[in-house]
Amino acid sequence: MKLFENDLDKPTVTRVPSPGVCIYCMVETEGLTDEHVIPYALAANTLILEQSCCDSCQGIITSYEQDVLRHQLGVFRIQMDAPSRTRRKDRPTHENILFVEVDEMGRILRELVTKSIAIKDLPLIFALWQSPPPSILEETVNRPSKPWSFVEKEVAMRFCQEVAEETGAVRVAMKVADVRKGNYLRSLAKTAHAVAVANYGLGSFDPFLTDIILKRSDDLERFVGDLPGLSPFEDDPAHTMQVSSGEIPDGPAAGLLVVRIQLYPALKSPEHFIVVGRPTRNLDPEAEIPKEGDKSP
Numbered sequence: 001m002k003l004f005e006n007d008l009d010k011p012t013v014t015r016v017p018s019p020g021v022c023i024y025c026m027v028e029t030e031g032l033t034d035e036h037v038i039p040y041a042l043a044a045n046t047l048i049l050e051q052s053c054c055d056s057c058q059g060i061i062t063s064y065e066q067d068v069l070r071h072q073l074g075v076f077r078i079q080m081d082a083p084s085r086t087r088r089k090d091r092p093t094h095e096n097i098l099f100v101e102v103d104e105m106g107r108i109l110r111e112l113v114t115k116s117i118a119i120k121d122l123p124l125i126f127a128l129w130q131s132p133p134p135s136i137l138e139e140t141v142n143r144p145s146k147p148w149s150f151v152e153k154e155v156a157m158r159f160c161q162e163v164a165e166e167t168g169a170v171r172v173a174m175k176v177a178d179v180r181k182g183n184y185l186r187s188l189a190k191t192a193h194a195v196a197v198a199n200y201g202l203g204s205f206d207p208f209l210t211d212i213i214l215k216r217s218d219d220l221e222r223f224v225g226d227l228p229g230l231s232p233f234e235d236d237p238a239h240t241m242q243v244s245s246g247e248i249p250d251g252p253a254a255g256l257l258v259v260r261i262q263l264y265p266a267l268k269s270p271e272h273f274i275v276v277g278r279p280t281r282n283l284d285p286e287a288e289i290p291k292e293g294d295k296s297p
């Protein structure tokens with residue numbers, strides 16, 4: 001497994017030379033741009049694949065990746081002081097937060113009020129999506145596909161209590177982050193594919209995800225899901241993102257190339273597991289080193 005951990009306090013920069021074609025549509029064209037393998041907004045310039053994305057693919061990817069980075073993770077990124085191309089003094093300081101009345105099942109009954117709240121006062125809310133394992137793995141684990149979030153509950157409760165008193169509503173909830181499942185899973189597919197290309201090279205595997213990345217297929221859950229408990233990393237709360245990649249050694253999906261992605265692991269967030277393709281050559285250099293028992297005397 002190739003491992004990569006990002007700690008935003010100590011950013012490193014790795015540049016991988018251009019493969020000479022766009023890594024998504026495989027077209028050789030003028031004007032390929034450098035690709036941030038992990039979006040800049042999550043990991044600054046940690047891993048860059050030089051001249052590897054064409055204008056047309058960039059446009060398609062931006063249409064969903066920006067939604068994830070702005071509407072799903074935007075407030076959280078400001079709270080965590082994540083990398084941003086927006087100058088510090090131009091970044092938003094307040095966010096319009098919608099308060100709603102909900103029933104005991106958490107279903108929205110009506111909208112109550114929208115308040116402009118200073119981002120520094122908002123509860124920390126980190127919203128992702130949690131999924132069963134990718135269906136290509138044929139795992140029988142029966143986990144629901146649903147939103148996942150980490151919320152500073154006490155802070156959120158204070159705001160909701162205030163609105164309950166003002167409006168007379170019984171149960172109040174606040175809406176801070178918007179998770180659109182399709183956009184989020186597609187962004188994971190895009191990042192996983194780029195990680196695999198940066199680590200192993202474009203010709204080293206048959207890619208499964210390019211149609212998903214370019215929105216020609218919606219078969220996301222076949223390849224994108226979660227598989228917890230496989231973290232190869234030591235727990236370190238400072239680390240903002242963990243990425244690892246390698247070949248599945250056994251089981252019904254043996255021999256497939258996978259990428260594991262976990263954002264802010266200290267928050268016990270979902271452990272995304274993305275099947276990126278089928279290797280066309282031996283990807284693991286360690287496999288070529290003879291094991292102790294294999295040595296002839």
Ligand SMILES: [Zn+2]
Binds near residue numbers: 057058
């Ligand atoms: Zn392209």
